[in-house]
Amino acid sequence: MSGTVSLRTPMRTGLPHLLPAAALGIACVTSFILLLMFRPHVPGEAATAAVLDTILLWNSLLPRAAIALISGAALGLSGALLQRVLRNPIADASTLGIASGAQLALTLGLSFLPLLTGISRELLAFAGGFSAVAIVLALSWRRGLDPVTVAISGMIVSLIAASLSVTLVLARGEYAMSIHIWGAGALNQQDWSGVVALAPRLAAGILAAALLLRPLRVLALDDSSARSLGVALQGVRFSILVLAVWLSASVTAMVGIIGFLGLAAPTMARFCGARTTGQVMMAAPLAGAAVLFLADCLTQLLGPGFSDLVPTGAATALLGGPLLLLLLPRVHGFSAATATADAASRQLRKPAAALLLLAAALAIIVALVLTLSPTDHGWSVALGPLFSELLPFRLPRILASGGAGAMLGAAGFIMQRVTGNPIASPEVLGVSSGGGAGLTAALFLFGFPSPAIMLLGMALGSLAAFLVMIAIAGRSGFSAERLLLAGIAISAFCMAIVSMVLAQGDMRSYILLTWMSGSTNRA
Structure with a gap:
């Protein structure tokens, strides 16, 4: 595949x-020892409190520790498989849209077909995740699954999946708000x-990965060498995916x-x-x-009382942005000149x-929107x-x-001119997500700030994200892949901050959801 990268690093020996x-x-x-020592205890009469503490230990704390270990192992194995089969060091369920696709499928199921979700929630999540990664691979197939193209x-x-999920949450009201809280990745358990x-799914995954170990080793070679060794590349890749x-x-x-x-x-491995x-x-x-x-x-140790500081999934998402930035030097893909040439060839005559x-x-369209209206007797044209x-x-x-669209178009044009990148935009470069992080900071500092303070917070957040992205990409001469991946990394970090507030489920979460949906209903 073109645009691939090597995952090998020089061999180190010894203990370091x-x-x-x-x-x-x-x-x-x-x-874990500190958690056992300093975990909060149930208040009340000593004997009753001791019984309740024991129940919480064996039916909440220990199952939660076990589910954390099992989930982490499953995701670690999934990431290793994705990175190997795509030869891409930044491939993972988050960067490939698998997690967002699974969440959208579950949001659809919980909103419209709750009975189906109760029967097979895992099957629904698999369908959404696999559909998302299939779309990603289809979009990047013409470039040979180039790492930058796959990431974008x-x-x-x-x-798109996150926007649709937010739309469903806002449409379904408080019932669907719990879906978004759950989507932040909470490990709270009530039993085993x-x-x-x-656990059986992880065991089955480890066994399947062991059986696929030889093809996985061969996939480290180029496609022609792998075929010469008798590996059916498309079948192996599909099975691993x-x-x-x-x-x-x-x-x-x-x-x-x-x-x-x-x-x-x-x-880390x-x-x-x-x-x-x-070994990996x-x-x-x-x-x-x-x-x-x-x-x-x-998150449990730093949280007040029996509540967590933040959902565990949102806490781990904070690792994503800095880690993507650290991995940027190892990612190589198509050049800015190639992308510019492709864009120029599609200009209108x-x-x-x-x-x-x-x-x-x-x-x-404007005339229809101003005059056409639904009534009790069907659609009618409003006159007089x-x-x-x-x-x-x-x-x-x-x-x-219209004004918002014009301003976004102008912003995208300026960014494309400044960076020399034909697919630069506020969303791709992390500017929009930076605005969300700025709004989150304003909500944290001022509770329910005025519109002016909210606008100032979003402007400062967007500006900070843009300056950080420019500083990082400037070190590589504003190459297309560095610029885009720096924007994706900053977006991941900022959206993790937003998810931390969304998971609280209070009125601030609703303000953030309204912002994420881009509604004009208050104009």
Whole structure:
């Protein structure tokens, strides 16, 4: 495949590469001991409180620890499989849109077919995740699954799936709000049923990965060499993709979205000394289990009382942005010149005629929106006094949406000119997500701030995200792949901050959801 990267690093010998693994293990053991020592106790009469504390220990705390280890291991193995089969060091359930697709499918099921969701929530999540990764692969197939193209396609699919999920949540009201809270990746358990359901799936995934170990080793070679060794590439890739998506979808269906753990676990495995395919496949699940377990212990230790500081999935998602930035030097793909040439070849031959046609279509749409209305007796055209009554409600929204579209178009044009990248935009470069992080900070600092403060917070957040992205991409001469991946990394970090507030489920969450939906209903 073109645009692929090598995952190999120089061999290191001796003890130093074992130190990170030992430190991670010691941190996990220490945090769990501290959690057992300082966990809150049920108040009340001593005997009753002791019984309730024992119930919480055996039916909540210990199952939660077990589900963290199992989920982390499953996601670590899924990430290692995806990175190997796509030869892409930034492939994971989050960057490929698998998690967002699974969440959208579950949101649809819980909103419209709750009975189907109760029968097979895992199957529904798998269908959504596999559909998302299929779209990503279809979009990037013409470029030979180039790492940058795959990452951008995954971001686009994730944005669309997340937007549809938010739309459903807002449409269904408080009933569906719980879907978004669950989607932040909460590991809270009330019994051992989650562990019993997920542990056999992890065992089956490990067994399947062991059976696919030889093809996985061969996939490290180029396609022609792999075919010469008798490997059916398309069948092997499809099998590995199905296994990876099934593992991540199973975790998503059980505990929600655990962001970027599949990206972090293989990277940590290689940092701790894993070099061969077999070593990475063994070490990545261990690293994933350790990272998720440690993050979950810390969220419980730092949280007030019996509540967590933040959902564990949102906490692990904060690793995604910085980790993507660290991996940027290892990612190579198509050049800016190639992308610019492709864009130039698709310019319109008669732009004036196209603009006139677009303007005429816009005028017709505006006229229909201003006059056409649904009534009890069907659709009707509002004329005369009825039109005058509707105009103050509809015209401001039309003007606001038109102005917003024009400003976004201007912003995208300026960014494309400044960066020399024909697919740069506020969404791709992380500017929009930075605005969400700025709004989140304003809600945290001021509770329910005024519109002016909210606008200032979003502007500062967007500006900070843009400056960080420019500073990072400037070190590589504003190359297309560095610029786009830096924007994706910043978007991941900012959206993790937004998810932390969304998971609280209070009025601030609704304000953020309204912002994410881009509504003009208050204009």
